[in-house]
């Protein structure tokens with residue numbers, strides 16, 4: 130059985146500098162491929178609604194909606210090219226500057242994780258607008274980049290913009306065990322030749338009950354991961370499928386290889402590697418500036434805490450229950 134969120138599932142963010150969250154821009158939570166398959170016909174109604182909305186966007190430069198991070202009505206810029214896929218990396222909010230994908234992940238984290246102002250937060254990026262956004266609101270947050278195999282975990286190098294740029298390797302983090310309360314990792318896992326050592330590290334450094342928020346290329350129709358490349362015994366990279374490179378802020382001209390697309394097995398792997406709870410959230414809410422194929426965000430909680438409060442299974446929310454985007 131799938132778990133549809135109540136439209137009024139509010140966040141519990143205790144940061145004094147933030148207003149309470151508006152209703153969460155999340156469509157549904159799934160714990161397995163089977164739950165997702167059971168909900169397909171229900172979900173199809175939303176894809177149709179999305180298609181109709183997108184058809185009305187032709188020639189528009191922006192839409193208006195409620196930004197769950199800015200806590201107010203904002204404008205979201207539309208991409209020049211059409212199609213549901215282009216919307217994931219666009220729809221930048223004119224207020225916070227963050228795109229559809231990142232706003233979705235952060236809105237869910239604020240609601241699910243309820244971070245306090247001085248929470249111990251680790252974000253696996255540091256040279257990005259998201260890090261700047263986070264550091265302004267959560268001054269104790271730590272960010273890092275991967276600066277090469279020759280660096281020591283936790284080593285900092287001088288940086289003209291940041292002062293110090295920190296190096297971390299997700300498969301051997303420098304943090305003490307049970308020292309991090311919130312671990313945020315967006316579109317990084319797929320660039321590791323092996324991702325299971327990173328999952329083990331995430332569980333090691335998180336406190337019991339600590340929260341992991343993860344995004345990575347995910348195919349809802351797959352149970353197993355699709356391995357696109359692997360490192361052979363001699364160290365060479367062997368391509369099993371045509372290589373795909375993603376943008377890399379530290380290497381914009383070269384990009385970074387994507388080793389795999391994840392399937393539902395990732396949720397099981399999290400449960401096998403120290404997480405008591407793992408769910409996949411589908412974020413689609415035109416009124417919050419989340420259009421196109423839903424953003425997929427994995428939420429997991431480290432063992433040693435009560436399970437995620439079971440969201441109630443309600444009726445399918447009607448148009449009137451979700452703020453509609455303003456398409457002038």
Ligand SMILES: [Zn+2]
Nearest residue numbers: 196199222225
């Ligand atoms: Zn915003």
